[in-house]
Amino acid sequence: MKKTLSTLAPFLGIILVVALWFLVCRLGIFSTYVLPPPEKVFHSFLKMLKSGEIFQDVIISLVRILKGFAIAFLLAFLLGMFRSLVPSSEKYYNCIVQFFRNVPPLSLIPLLILWCGIGETTKTVIIVLASFFPMYLNIVKGFTGCDQKLLEVGDAFGYTRFEKFKHIILPYASADILVGMRIGMGYSWRAIIGAEMIAASSGIGHMILFAQEMSRTDKVIVGIFVVGIVGLVTDKLFGILLRKLFKGNGENGWN
Amino acid sequence: MKKTLSTLAPFLGIILVVALWFLVCRLGIFSTYVLPPPEKVFHSFLKMLKSGEIFQDVIISLVRILKGFAIAFLLAFLLGMFRSLVPSSEKYYNCIVQFFRNVPPLSLIPLLILWCGIGETTKTVIIVLASFFPMYLNIVKGFTGCDQKLLEVGDAFGYTRFEKFKHIILPYASADILVGMRIGMGYSWRAIIGAEMIAASSGIGHMILFAQEMSRTDKVIVGIFVVGIVGLVTDKLFGILLRKLFKGNGENGWN
Amino acid sequence: GGGSAEESLDKLTFTYVTAPLNVPTIIEKEKGIFASTFEDMGISVEYAELTSGADQTQALASGDVQVLYAVGATSVILSAANDADIKVLNMYSRSPKAFCMYTQDESITSPEDLRGKTIAGPAGTNLHELLVSYLATADMTIDDVDYVNMSIPEAKAALDGGSLDIALLAGATAYQAKQQGYHLVADGEGLINAIIAVAVTNEFYNAHPEIIEKLKTAQDEIAAFISENEAEALQTVAAELDLDAAAVAEMYAYYDFSTEITEADKAGFQSTADFMFKSGMIENELDVSTLFFE
Amino acid sequence: MAGIELKQIQKTYPVDGHTIHVLKGIDLQIPEKSITVILGRSGCGKTTLLRLVGGLESPDSGEIHFDTAHKTAFVFQESRLMPWLNVWDNVKFGLKKQPCLDATIQNIIDTVGLKGFEKAFPHQLSGGMQQRVAIARALAYEPSFIMMDEPFAALDYFTRNQMQKELIRLQKNRGASILFVTHSIDEALLLGHKIAIIENGQIKKEFLIETDSDERDLLAEELIALKREIIQQLDL
Amino acid sequence: MAGIELKQIQKTYPVDGHTIHVLKGIDLQIPEKSITVILGRSGCGKTTLLRLVGGLESPDSGEIHFDTAHKTAFVFQESRLMPWLNVWDNVKFGLKKQPCLDATIQNIIDTVGLKGFEKAFPHQLSGGMQQRVAIARALAYEPSFIMMDEPFAALDYFTRNQMQKELIRLQKNRGASILFVTHSIDEALLLGHKIAIIENGQIKKEFLIETDSDERDLLAEELIALKREIIQQLDL
Numbered sequence A, B: 001m002k003k004t005l006s007t008l009a010p011f012l013g014i015i016l017v018v019a020l021w022f023l024v025c026r027l028g029i030f031s032t033y034v035l036p037p038p039e040k041v042f043h044s045f046l047k048m049l050k051s052g053e054i055f056q057d058v059i060i061s062l063v064r065i066l067k068g069f070a071i072a073f074l075l076a077f078l079l080g081m082f083r084s085l086v087p088s089s090e091k092y093y094n095c096i097v098q099f100f101r102n103v104p105p106l107s108l109i110p111l112l113i114l115w116c117g118i119g120e121t122t123k124t125v126i127i128v129l130a131s132f133f134p135m136y137l138n139i140v141k142g143f144t145g146c147d148q149k150l151l152e153v154g155d156a157f158g159y160t161r162f163e164k165f166k167h168i169i170l171p172y173a174s175a176d177i178l179v180g181m182r183i184g185m186g187y188s189w190r191a192i193i194g195a196e197m198i199a200a201s202s203g204i205g206h207m208i209l210f211a212q213e214m215s216r217t218d219k220v221i222v223g224i225f226v227v228g229i230v231g232l233v234t235d236k237l238f239g240i241l242l243r244k245l246f247k248g249n250g251e252n253g254w255n
Numbered sequence C: 001g002g003g004s005a006e007e008s009l010d011k012l013t014f015t016y017v018t019a020p021l022n023v024p025t026i027i028e029k030e031k032g033i034f035a036s037t038f039e040d041m042g043i044s045v046e047y048a049e050l051t052s053g054a055d056q057t058q059a060l061a062s063g064d065v066q067v068l069y070a071v072g073a074t075s076v077i078l079s080a081a082n083d084a085d086i087k088v089l090n091m092y093s094r095s096p097k098a099f100c101m102y103t104q105d106e107s108i109t110s111p112e113d114l115r116g117k118t119i120a121g122p123a124g125t126n127l128h129e130l131l132v133s134y135l136a137t138a139d140m141t142i143d144d145v146d147y148v149n150m151s152i153p154e155a156k157a158a159l160d161g162g163s164l165d166i167a168l169l170a171g172a173t174a175y176q177a178k179q180q181g182y183h184l185v186a187d188g189e190g191l192i193n194a195i196i197a198v199a200v201t202n203e204f205y206n207a208h209p210e211i212i213e214k215l216k217t218a219q220d221e222i223a224a225f226i227s228e229n230e231a232e233a234l235q236t237v238a239a240e241l242d243l244d245a246a247a248v249a250e251m252y253a254y255y256d257f258s259t260e261i262t263e264a265d266k267a268g269f270q271s272t273a274d275f276m277f278k279s280g281m282i283e284n285e286l287d288v289s290t291l292f293f294e
Numbered sequence D, E: 001m002a003g004i005e006l007k008q009i010q011k012t013y014p015v016d017g018h019t020i021h022v023l024k025g026i027d028l029q030i031p032e033k034s035i036t037v038i039l040g041r042s043g044c045g046k047t048t049l050l051r052l053v054g055g056l057e058s059p060d061s062g063e064i065h066f067d068t069a070h071k072t073a074f075v076f077q078e079s080r081l082m083p084w085l086n087v088w089d090n091v092k093f094g095l096k097k098q099p100c101l102d103a104t105i106q107n108i109i110d111t112v113g114l115k116g117f118e119k120a121f122p123h124q125l126s127g128g129m130q131q132r133v134a135i136a137r138a139l140a141y142e143p144s145f146i147m148m149d150e151p152f153a154a155l156d157y158f159t160r161n162q163m164q165k166e167l168i169r170l171q172k173n174r175g176a177s178i179l180f181v182t183h184s185i186d187e188a189l190l191l192g193h194k195i196a197i198i199e200n201g202q203i204k205k206e207f208l209i210e211t212d213s214d215e216r217d218l219l220a221e222e223l224i225a226l227k228r229e230i231i232q233q234l235d236l
């Protein structure tokens, strides 16, 4: 009994929400247009599964997200590394980075169309903009917060700046980097609507947008669920992968 | 000479961008419709300053953001604290939190309008959704990553769970919390467009959106600059405030 | 932008807009009519799914898109008023009846009833113009009501949630409001022209006359196909938009897809431009005759 | 005799897939109001034993029985100061919000020789000073049972002497029980009423010293003999 | 005589708004190929002096002059191991990617008595074991100049003895120079060719011992006399 509860626990929240949803629909507080009942949403979901379109959308979006995420991570990492290796360089670009941190990517869409066109580049840039900053800030925090005492060990053994970075700062910061990656990954998914607003003809974000325009609330809800769950799964997979990589390093912030 | 360079350094990036912009416009690569020249943008900016509308917009948005940010922070902190105090509770709500972490807030707008109307509530919720997760994840990382050795000191002196939380975990996690707050603050600003998409008749996000719809790229650029700079200023003010609060605590992640 | 128009093209990008019920667009792609038309010129056809009018005009200006195949008159006017190089090639559709004001309150029947009510819809579009024109019939202005700027799906959601008095709706959303038993206050009939046009840049028009000619013949081919196979065409549309056949059939009746530019269309353009000037969306008066090719 | 009783305590740790048996059945009686010293080689399990008695870890098997409730304080092998608190606040750490006289705290800080460093943060102190703050923290708590894990290891001859005297005074005046881990045989002889030698995970031998600890002379014949015996026991 | 020469070294630290003068003009000659021991009370500035010589900090005034280039290793007062590396990798830390025989490393690990713990992580080791890993890390580096800051403080009588012998052997065989900080007078007498006593920020007295360090007997009359003198010097 207790064991069942324990295994069910993670789903409890979700089950509760669905149950509530079901109840509200049964009570007829809203019309089915306003809030489609679970069975209708499920039916739409099955239809989309059968036609296979949903898989295609998910895969296309996934590829976009991984691309954007990878670029954002590389950028954040390199910039963070550069800042850690040449601390004086920071003041030259910090201001501009901080500036863009606060700028809504949606406001940049017209300019992005201009500079990057309406192809994949713009979509990627939107995702990069969304996920770069949490990674950058966490990475910088990890790099600058390194234990001075351990750094001195590097000094004592004649490590160069880069060697200290590689062998001390980097492993020390791994938990921070991972939390940053995790937040960044979440924001990549969140940016998918914004990204696929621009000249997309497929992808899960486009699917949701289109359903919104067509007033198909049931499809919108399917889309939300799919994004949420696929996001959850990528997060978990990613966590497993990284835990393998950082084995022996104890807690890595991916709990 | 060297000193001038050093004080100018933070602006160097911005100066460079503006210079490039000026050059591109001069060369006439793009039509002024596509990329309005700096002088035109500046002119629009002056006009908006003179009419005073821009101040009003900024203040209205600022209030929205502070409200949303404060709620998100409280929520993230309390949930993180709860998770730290009652670790077994986590599995009940973790799944749902992680689920929503990946869901694009833009996809929720129709549902939010449905539930919360078109007043301030929906706008606040959008901002909360945008800034909650980086804060929550960083806070949880800070709380769970606490040095076990120091926690044992609490145990040894008969501290209760809550006392340990207050006197050991919390100060230990302060750097993580601050980085989270900082990222969260940035995301609050970024969400302003999404928030003011909904039935706003003022605010800087609305201003940008409207300008976008009206094909007024010059006004869009003014809006971007204003958001970027106001965001930068709030970030700095916030940093100063917190540095005062945490004085003596050394590095606090707000560099 | 578009500085490379002099060179021979090997790729032609059209905007692809299916909502609200853009039958020619859907049929064209389904049948590959553009593709086969331009194939012998060695030009491949691509599509850019840009839904907002502002994005479309932006993309045209940046040179990524050559033909705006279904862009609202308001968007064309806005971009032209802001010095963009844009011209109307011909018409795509007119559908005043597809633009409506819906409410849950049965007692709202005249412009006077709108006074002080909360009304939402996208600014700077046909729907906005509809509201202003409707109010004007009773000598009222937009300031007499509480107008908020929102996209169509959002306005519909707000109407459903009860936080709005009146929503400005179009296309499938309007159809659905009707199905829900909402009360129609007014549609665009007699109030607005609701013109959707096909637009290109002047530069492109001058540089590629042969493409323009081919495009026009392709448009005729599309129109011919639709009129000859109406049932099949509507079925295709229903499948593409995931709407039921009845809805498509009903909505289709609101649209006039003839491509020819009539005097009425030009007048409609001018009245839209005037409306936009009056409501402050554009800063200078615009003579729309500059938008058309001679 | 009242006190703490350890019965057949076993403790293992997993290291790199293997299990290492640290304690293989410890039987020990820790008498009240006296100083019990644990002596043993580096890595023999002294700290582990202390952690078990202090309840920071639980044994794999065996029992630990307390006769009376104690207010216990712990001095760890590392100083474990809160980096964000200055010396004064670190010393007060054990007291929580309990009211206490500033004079008492000041007195304790003076005793451990840190006068003038009240406002300094741990990273501004030398290793020995940090260790002394940790000792002060335990003393300020006014415990009736103190566990100390090599508390004086980082201290010089004189400071160590002084601290040892302080400890003996404290134990006498307050009648506290002390469980003291050290690797120094001299220190064990100087302080212990009971000396337990751990080797190979077991108590190899126990010695009792009757002389009052404040009257001992390490060069007395009796203690020299004892020292020789202990060395013999430790050195296999 | 070749070696390292310190001239009028001054060092201050700011603590809570005040300035504390830690070193007030140190003059010291550290001869080559021998063991120099720094002795002094807790908090007198031994670690600070070592850090200055090691270049981890710079003096406020004064000069440090090196006659020849050295390959220097540092054993800190705390173990400072990388928590993410196991014992083996921690020992190899100083070697970077330099090629080295596994047998050499194994040999060093055996010497410090950590055989069987090669794969253990620092948090799985006892305090004394961690300290020994830090010593092994310095030895594996094969330095010609070693600075050690109370390296044996956490070690028991026997382990300490063994490590001291190891150090003496190393110094003889390789002809390394060693700068050794300790608070134990016995240890200073056992190891030092030169013993410098720091007090009140200055070198109060220097002693030279001519006997070879591997032939010393702490109970020899000469050393007992020296010990008495040192205690006198330290105890004001």
Ligand SMILES: Nc1ncnc2c1ncn2[C@@H]1O[C@H](COP(=O)(O)OP(=O)(O)OP(=O)(O)O)[C@@H](O)[C@H]1O
Binding pocket: D013, D014, D015, D020, D022, D040, D041, D042, D043, D044, D045, D046, D047, D048, D049, D077, D183, E123, E124, E125, E126, E127, E128, E129, E154
């Ligand atoms: N958390 C742990 N995980 C694995 N092994 C551990 C752990 N803690 C201690 N050990 C092992 O237990 C043994 C005893 O450790 P302990 O710290 O009790 O020694 P000690 O007697 O205090 O030594 P020292 O005098 O060096 O401090 C050691 O071999 C150590 O490797």
Ligand SMILES: Nc1ncnc2c1ncn2[C@@H]1O[C@H](COP(=O)(O)OP(=O)(O)OP(=O)(O)O)[C@@H](O)[C@H]1O
Binding pocket: D123, D124, D125, D126, D127, D128, D129, D154, E013, E014, E015, E022, E040, E041, E042, E043, E044, E045, E046, E047, E048, E049, E077, E183
């Ligand atoms: N970073 C620092 N900031 C401020 N004060 C410092 C700092 N480092 C050392 N001190 C001060 O310098 C003095 C000498 O410290 P040092 O660590 O050199 O002592 P030590 O002789 O090594 O003592 P121990 O034997 O206890 O290790 C101490 O009073 C300490 O408070």
Ligand SMILES: [Mg+2]
Binding pocket: D046, D047, D048, D077, D149, E126, E127, E128
């Ligand atoms: Mg120990």
Ligand SMILES: [Mg+2]
Binding pocket: D126, D127, D128, E046, E047, E048, E077, E149
């Ligand atoms: Mg020291």
